[in-house]
Amino acid sequence: MPELPEVEVVRAGLVPALAGARLDAVTVLDARSLTRHPGDARDFEARLTGRRVDAVVRRGKFLWMPLADAGAEPIEAIVGHLGMSGQMLLREPGTPTLRHERIRFDVRHPTHGEIAMVFVDQRTFGSLAIDRLERTPDGAAAGRGSDIPLVPTQVAHIARDPLDPAFDDRAFRTALGRTRSAVKRALLDQTVVSGIGNIYADEALWAARLHPERPANELPTRAVTRLLGEVRAVLDRALAEGGTSFDAQYVNVNGQAGYFAHSLNAYGRTGQPCPRCGTPIVRVSFTNRSSHYCPRCQRR
DNA sequence: ACTCTGGCCTGTGAGC
DNA sequence: TGCTCACAGGCCAGAG
Incomplete structure (x- = not known):
């Protein structure tokens, strides 16, 4: 991943x-x-x-x-x-x-x-x-x-990513306002915004204090703006640390792993205390994968 | 039109 | 010790 x-x-x-x-x-x-x-x-x-x-x-x-x-x-x-x-x-x-x-x-x-x-x-x-x-x-x-x-042509159908200067913030807000799907599903939809996978979706939602299963169109514009800001922040930070690595699969061109795994707040931290409030992070099954979130900071 | 599920893959590690 | 099985999950075709 x-x-x-x-x-x-x-x-x-x-x-x-x-x-x-x-x-x-x-x-x-x-x-x-x-x-x-x-x-x-x-x-x-x-x-x-x-x-x-x-x-x-x-x-x-x-x-x-x-x-x-x-x-x-x-x-x-x-x-x-x-x-x-x-x-x-x-x-x-x-x-x-x-x-x-x-x-x-x-x-x-x-x-x-x-x-x-x-x-x-x-x-x-x-x-x-x-x-x-x-x-x-x-x-x-x-x-x-x-x-x-x-x-x-194989890439033309996906949206630009949030670090792209030509990324359309307004189109992102519109897309979220148009779907009743869970906000996490929208973050993982590469036609809405590209580049985000399970790790950074969980991290951005934790940072924005949003429950992954909140319907996207129920989020106030302010929350969507905050979420997009946190998406950019977490991607920027991970990039600065050379990326995340959980096993030997995620490496640079020399086969070396990044350091961002040490900076994760929610993903893969099931049962460990939320860095913000101390409540144990929970893991739930979500569309054939896992969501990790703080049940206290991220209320549905 | 929109939303969601299943299938593609293989190595790892927990549990028996 | 050796086996089975759940799990990791991005993407897309096709079902609902």
């Missing part, structure tokens, strides 16, 4: 090695990581070999690398989603096959030299694909990492 901060750590880590680099070779070891690619493994390898990567861009939890097109703007990109357990690692060229390695790119950068970019994914919920780029409806940059207003 890498969420926005973890994916941003990966994006920033890839930039020096990948932006402007050439893909000398592409090797697919497990085609299950290509479920969102329209062709087969050979097609993926053949279409990428020899191409040059322009940039590494992120919106929400999606990453993409626009492919350079001589003298023109790029028309396609490698799109990636880490799913629950995906990692994008940088290793010395020729590094032996890693555990759960799915796809390897042998990369050559004009100034930084050769490196291996390895897609590792234990649970194979993640995927890579080649996708066409289309124009953003608002004309703004499509995501963090590039000024170009081109977004992969």
Whole structure:
């Protein structure tokens, strides 16, 4: 469950090695990581070999690398989603096959030299694909990492994330006002706001003192504004600490974990005292996953 | 039109 | 010791 901060750590880590680099070779070891690619493994390898990567861009939890097109703007990109357990690692060229390695790119950068970019994914919920780029409806940059207003078709349907300068606060408030769904469900809906997963949803709701199952359209505008502020605050803090890590799955491009797990107030703290009032945090089942909240600070 | 559920996956660890 | 099983949960297709 890498969420926005973890994916941003990966994006920033890839930039020096990948932006402007050439893909000398592409090797697919497990085609299950290509479920969102329209062709087969050979097609993926053949279409990428020899191409040059322009940039590494992120919106929400999606990453993409626009492919350079001589003298023109790029028309396609490698799109990636880490799913629950995906990692994008940088290793010395020729590094032996890693555990759960799915796809390897042998990369050559004009100034930084050769490196291996390895897609590792234990649970194979993640995927890579080649996708066409289309124009953003608002004309703004499509995501963090590039000024170009081109977004992969597979990413176009999701909302911008709350750290995106072009995020539409008013559209977010409108969307919440329009649904009777639980506010947590709305936070996890990537078409409403992207980048938030179970961890940061629980953390933002705790900070805003909102019960996860409050119907979204019953929240006063003031509460929605407060919630959005807390979403941004928790994402910013996690980013500053290099992301959250609960097990070995959430790592930067060098395989190192972040520190934000030490800063969590609600998520994963079942039975431990709420840092605000001391009441034990409770855990309830919620749409096939868990919600953690303080029953005293976060009243329904 | 909107809302919600199930299925895709595999490693880990608790419990017997 | 070795087995089973619940759990982690983002995303999307399809059901309701």
